[in-house]
Amino acid sequence: MxxxxxxxxxxxxxxxxxxxxxxxxxxxxxxxxxxxxxxxxxxxxxxxxxxxxxxxxxxxxxxxxxxxxxxxxxxxxxxxxxxxxxxxxxxxxxxxxxxxxxxxxxxxxxxxxxxxxxxxxxxxxxxxxxxxxxxxxxxxxxxxxxxxxxxxxxxxxxxxxxxxxxxxxxxxxxxxxxxxxxxxxxxxxxxxxxxxxxxxxxxxxxxxxxxxxxxxxxxxxxxxxxxxxxxxxxxxxxxxxxxxxxxxxxxxxxxxxxxxxxxxxxxxxxxxxxxxxxxxxxxGPGVTFAMREALYGLDQIASFLDQIPPSDMLATKLEHLMLNQPGHWEKYYHGDANAQRLQRHFSYSDRIRYYWPTQEATTAVDSLLSRLMQRNLPEPLISQYLPKVYPLFATAKQKPTARDLIIEMIRLVIRDYETACRRI
Incomplete structure (x- = not known):
């Protein structure tokens, strides 16, 4: 059966x-x-x-x-x-x-x-x-x-x-x-x-x-x-x-x-x-919100390590993308320009999730991860920008890659659900 x-x-x-x-x-x-x-x-x-x-x-x-x-x-x-x-x-x-x-x-x-x-x-x-x-x-x-x-x-x-x-x-x-x-x-x-x-x-x-x-x-x-x-x-x-x-x-x-x-x-x-x-x-949005948190934290780490100008950062590229293609957010986000900018990136409804599959966003994420794969990520920067997952890797023999950190941020959310369902 x-x-x-x-x-x-x-x-x-x-x-x-x-x-x-x-x-x-x-x-x-x-x-x-x-x-x-x-x-x-x-x-x-x-x-x-x-x-x-x-x-x-x-x-x-x-x-x-x-x-x-x-x-x-x-x-x-x-x-x-x-x-x-x-x-x-x-x-x-x-x-x-x-x-x-x-x-x-x-x-x-x-x-x-x-x-x-x-x-x-x-x-x-x-x-x-x-x-x-x-x-x-x-x-x-x-x-x-x-x-x-x-x-x-x-x-x-x-x-x-x-x-x-x-x-x-x-x-x-x-x-x-x-x-x-x-x-x-x-x-x-x-x-x-x-x-x-x-x-x-x-x-x-x-x-x-x-x-x-x-x-x-x-x-x-x-x-x-x-x-x-x-x-x-x-x-x-x-x-x-x-x-x-x-x-x-x-x-x-x-x-x-x-x-x-x-x-x-x-x-x-x-x-x-x-x-x-x-x-x-x-x-749904809760898990992609965690993924976005991880990507933006890694964006900050890459910016510090390589002194990337703001115009080349992932968040800036996503802002341009969402402004050029507003269909997924403009009916849902309200207020003045600053309020809408905040919501585009950080709203709990996480309508930025609709943009990750686009070619522009995929290319930007791949570029960020490729840049970070070339170097060891300093623990203090992980602690600074990804504090939720830092304790999980601080004592690990195998140091995390950027991708590891994204996956773990998402798993933290899912783990709460597994715990609540008493299935661990």
Whole structure:
């Protein structure tokens, strides 16, 4: 029988144990490599997820189809020696969202192709999300309409799956993808009644299509536990505020909650989320934010060592790139010129992550790493500009390369999630 970490997680919860699984939502090769190396170190499975906008039949913003994304991730796994039997791929927010400017019938037709390609490519965790109104819909959509459309997508998934049947995530009450656009000071936690109503609406919609077996593999419900991040601040998990929602799991056996936008939560908050039943913890911008911190720290080290003028530094090159191609940030960052400049580089929403795959950014990063590979990095400079990882290498016999430092910065974030899930 094929190993299924999600069913193991459910069994553990049913037995009263505290367990969960991190979901790494990033397509950057360094992030994926770091996640797989952390999995090797901990002997744990690794879940990598792609979103409908990131990876779809049209290529998404990564230029990859679901099968292409699978090959891409597996190539990284082969490079680092990760056992692919422990690699699990998930599809996030799979539904009509990329085509919501079309009439609902046309958008759903596209979404059905999307679901089919994800399942055919071997993605085993599918988040069904038909919550977004399409061009001819009246907003907001009712629970029944969302559930009916989700069930139609599940039918395609079931008909497509030829091997291991996927597990499903339902529910749509999530934070804004990539973080809020403004400063935030409070959030409305999903009510217990709303969570149960979502579950029941989907159960009815699945039953109407004779999808009882598929519904038995619904393992998670997406809710808002009260966590979020804006451009410059984070709302931390408050267990007391989510106590009623957490208690609702007793009325939905065989289900855990999936928490989105858990980026930047301290390990104590992540542990509390898992303890309270939010067993699937998604992280995306948080890992690329750590990668950017590492790259900018290395940029400062290279600048000091080689007396590089500001005009030739990585951050300056990225600033020019983002100003020349503002599509990924201009609708999200506000304020005067100085405020926008701060957000372009240091916002928690980390929209700079969309620029790393470009030729300009790749060339600039390669140039920086090539420069630093030619010399030993002085410990005091690592301490100064990368203090989070300095203690890990200070007493090591093997001195770190620039690339080692980037990977370790990312792994520090992922390690908090592994610790919170009690899987080390």
């Amino acid at each position: 094929t190993y299924n970490p999600f069913l193991d997680m459910l069994r553990s919860h049913a037995d009263g144990n505290i367990t969960g699984i991190p979901s790494i939502c990033s397509s950057h090769p360094l992030v994926i490599e770091a996640a797989l190396l952390e999995g090797i170190a901990n002997k744990t499975p690794v879940l990598i997820e792609a979103t409908c906008n990131q990876v779809n039949q049209d290529g998404g913003y990564t230029g990859m189809t679901p099968s292409g994304f699978r090959r891409y991730v597996e190539q990284i796994a082969d490079k680092v020696g990760f056992d692919k039997k422990n690699l699990f791929l998930g599809g996030d927010h799979l539904g009509p969202n990329p085509w919501k400017n079309l009439p609902a019938e046309d958008a759903m037709a596209k979404a059905k192709v999307l679901i089919g390609q994800y399942v055919e490519a071997g993605f085993v965790k599918i988040h069904l999300d038909a919550s977004m109104p399409c061009a001819d819909d009246v907003a907001p959509l009712s629970d029944a309409t969302i559930a009916t459309r989700s069930a139609l997508l599940a039918k395609i998934s079931e008909d497509t799956a030829s091997g291991q049947k996927p597990v499903y995530i339902i529910g749509t009450e999530v934070p804004i993808p990539g973080g809020a656009m403004e400063a935030i000071d409070h959030l409305e936690v999903t009510s217990a009644d709303a969570a149960i109503a979502t579950y029941e609406a989907h159960r009815s919609a699945f039953a109407a299509l004779d999808l009882g077996d598929a519904f038995s593999r619904v393992i998670g419900l997406v809710v808002q536990p009260g966590v979020e991040f804006g451009n410059e601040n984070v709302i931390y998990y408050n267990p007391a505020a989510a106590s009623d929602l957490s208690a609702a799991l007793k009325q939905i056996p065989g289900i855990v909650f999936e928490a989105h936008s858990t980026d930047y939560q301290p390990v104590a908050a992540l542990s509390s989320l898992v303890k309270d039943g939010f067993a699937i913890l998604k992280v």
